[in-house]
Amino acid sequence: MRAQGGSPPRVIMQLTEYIGARRAQVDEALGRFLPSPPAFPRVVYDAMRYSIDAGGKRLRPILTLAAAEAVAEPSAADRAVELALPAACAVELIHTYSLIHDDLPAMDDDSLRRGRPTNHVVYGEGMAILAGDGLLTEAFALLSNEPPDADLAPRKIRAIQTIATAAGAAGMVGGQAIDLLAVGASTLDKHSLQDMHARKTGALIRAAAVAGAIMGGGTTSAIAAVEEYGRHLGLAFQIVDDILDVEGDAKDLGKTAGKDAKAGKPTYPSTYGLEQSRRLAADRHTDAITALRSAGLAESRLADIAHWVVKRTN
């Protein structure tokens, strides 16, 4: 819950500063939590680090930290964020693995990601597959190892359930499988399009927020509200991504604009047109804020992040 009524006004930090500070916190923790050689053989460690260090928005881990902060009492917010930091990093490890595998020649066959050569271009296909496998597995090692406090085992188990279900065949892997088979079918029926995106992109974004609310010690109703928020935010994110793919330029996106359309992939603009796609994104934004409001979380950074997701240009 945010401070109410008579509480001293919290320091107002601009959203961009907030995001920058959280991103730095995540980057530092990623470096700290990942075992280095000789625990990990140098060859695969280098390939794993290459993609982690490629940066990116760090939207998912920032969402995890913001959710932990949102559900905690203001005086306990720093501690809640600390407890959620391993889960935040685990979600980013999983996101990074998914990008490496999606970029493979047998999948999307991308040679450029975040403005740099993709993992398999640098390390070869075999090592890129292994780097992805290593990042995915390490996410669960991290989730089980940290924080080490014995009394957090129930929260950790629940966070692992949430993240594993979202990342697996019921979620991200299943969405990517549908996507893989849908190439060439540039209009998928609307139900299938939403199902694919809800799995492929939405599930992990939702799980990122929920895991933060769990690790931060949120109540059942706060966790449920964050889940509803995450569901809408995940769809909004994907719709905006599809719009940017049509409108953006290669420099901003760090990848080739119009690529999905060229690959014959079904997208929101190809299915609904640009104008209606924009309205759909705005509706999801509204629904996300409504979900927060239901649990008194509308003044939290989660609301600001929803704004960022919908208004972003890359």
Next chain:
Amino acid sequence: MRAQGGSPPRVIMQLTEYIGARRAQVDEALGRFLPSPPAFPRVVYDAMRYSIDAGGKRLRPILTLAAAEAVAEPSAADRAVELALPAACAVELIHTYSLIHDDLPAMDDDSLRRGRPTNHVVYGEGMAILAGDGLLTEAFALLSNEPPDADLAPRKIRAIQTIATAAGAAGMVGGQAIDLLAVGASTLDKHSLQDMHARKTGALIRAAAVAGAIMGGGTTSAIAAVEEYGRHLGLAFQIVDDILDVEGDAKDLGKTAGKDAKAGKPTYPSTYGLEQSRRLAADRHTDAITALRSAGLAESRLADIAHWVVKRTN
């Protein structure tokens, strides 16, 4: 602990019957624990099932169940096995994913496994990568979801730590990465050969046994003894595997004999010769039994399984 002194003699079940019964238990549970469509999209579910249903020895999950049985009081052995069944299945899911990814063209490029076409031959490379990713992720969903009892959270967390560390870049993934780069270097130095095998094959076999001891409620010293046993057993398994690769015929192995040697991969026979490799396997067997004896577990099925591993012909 096994029944001692005045306890009624346990029913003597031949090892082959014991293994057959445990294998059937694992096969049944694998079918039950894996979510089916529409939770998992049909396309990726079919690819995942294809490799799970290909069978195999089920050595690792049987080891998990036998370890749980070994560390429990005889009257609580059935319950211990029940508690360890999800971990047993999770280990088999991880083993199966590793076979799918190892068989890919970018890795070992195998078209035959357990006498059937490999996953990517049937479903294509992209879907095979996803099927592997799905199996790996599902292992952690299963480990966190089952058994559902809230008071088991600490054991479940410990089992996840054990399995994730063994499967990841510190273990199996790291070993495969070393192996991938070692192709062509048909003699690796002895330290590197053992390090590669300890990671690639040994780590998950050890973790399979340890996870069973943890879920079965073993004491700290029993778990430590099972870990030591598992370490020696894992190496014995790999040495015997290398020997069989030279000696076996394609029918028994379900794959092409002499394949590793032809691929220019370093093996125990190529490094030590056949005779000394056999002695090394026998030494590891002895060490495994010694570890069991130190915790009073030498009369358990774990000892029989060690015998099976060293004497097997496929």
